[in-house]
Amino acid sequence: MEQDEIYLIDMWRIFVREWRWFVAVLLVVLAATFAYAHMARPKWEATASIQVGQVGSALQGTDPKVESFQRVIQRLQTLDFQNDVMKSAGFSVKSPEAQLYRKSFKLEPEPYANLIKVSVRALSPEQARQFATATLTQLQAIHQGLEALPLKLAKERLDEIQTELQSAIADRDRLLHAAGQGGKDETTPAVAAILLSGKNEDIHTLQIARSELINRLSPNYTFETSLAWPIRVSDWPVSPNLVLTWGIGVFFGLFMGALAAIGRNVARR
Structure with a gap:
């Protein structure tokens, strides 16, 4: 314990004796820190939260996304x-x-x-927002090409179901008319009633299919790649970080000042 105290006292004496070297080196480091903090170009950061688009008409059990999540990440990271x-x-x-x-x-x-x-950085808030927007726009353009065919097929299928439904309703109306006529052939109303029952089942099935497909094509299940919420740009430059820069500068200056004082004391001896 006494040795430690003597060692600390000796160190204090060195700093007192060589204080000019300690202060000179500290000031040089602080001056360099000041120069860096004021000469380094400030950088702003923009953050965009991108929601990957999907087509809800995809087969059950398959990923409805336009492009798989992992593949989107890999694409974004490519040069x-x-x-x-x-x-x-x-x-x-x-x-x-x-x-x-x-x-x-x-x-x-x-x-x-x-x-x-x-998240991306740029030399101004406007440029940071521009870069984030351009990233989204580029990804949207790629995904619009990928989703074009599935959407086209889904809409064509919806048109087919609508046409079949209209035709089935027209047939049902004719059967209803035949069932209500009676006529010379007593079996006609009975046959029409049987056919009418089958036709009602067809109409019900087509209506369910149409409602399901319309629901799958609604914005809840089918949407483009887009922003989940607006792009956010930092209120202040994120670089250089003045607090961190000055903290490192002061610490490094104290360390180098102490090293210079000890080195000068050794040189005197």
Whole structure:
């Protein structure tokens, strides 16, 4: 314990004796920190929560999403996709803006909520919002191409069911008329009644199929890839982080100042 106290006292004496070196190095580090904090270009971050689109008319037991969740994540992370986003936004893939976009690109998937949170950074709030919007637009364009055929087939099937239903209703009306006529042939009303029963079953089946398909094509089950809520842009620059920068600067300055004082004391000896 006494040795530790003597050691601390010796260290204190070194700092007192070499305080000029300690303060000089500390000021140099703080000056460098000040220069970095004021010369580094501020960067803003935009966050978009993207909901992956789906087509509700998909077969039961299959994934209704336009593109599987995992594949969407892999697509977003590819260099080709990110470069296409930059081109669509009017930037060269080698520009500083594009490099910052790719470097800062971050994903936070939430598969159970069918959401992918995309975060990107830019040199201004407007540009950050532009990059997030361009990311969504590029993904939407791809998914619109993928969902075009399933939607077309579903709508064609709905038209077919509607046509069959109208035809079945017309047949039922004729049978109702025949069943009510009677006539010379006494079996005609009975036969018409039997046919009418079968036709009513057909109509009921077609009505269920039509209602189910209309429901599956409703916005609850069929929707495009879109934003779950508006894009959020940081109120303040996220980089450089002044609190963190100054904290590291002060700590590093104290460490280097102490090292300089000890080194100077050794040199004197």
